[in-house]
Amino acid sequence: MMMDRDLLNILACPACKKSVVFREDRSDIKCTGCKRVYPVRKGIPIMLVEESTVEDIPEKPLSGTEIS
Structure with missing residues (x-):
């Protein structure tokens, strides 16, 4: 869907x-x-705060040294 x-x-x-991006x-x-x-839903953005979730997981894997 575009x-x-x-x-x-x-x-x-x-x-x-702030601005938003569509993740196809x-x-x-x-x-x-x-x-x-x-x-x-069905091509219609549901721009209601109560319908949203907060994503705190990085979209790309982190790279670097693991710190313990």
Whole structure:
């Protein structure tokens, strides 16, 4: 599913007002600021704070030395 680029340009996170990005592989929208994730249902972004989750897991694996 693709998201209209013009729509993404006008959407903002309702919680912190930062920009959002569409993650096609997960079919959701993620805030670049507070990391809230908003669902997309039937192509419609559900931009309600109460429908969001907060993602605190890095999207890419961390690299470097493990500290114990």
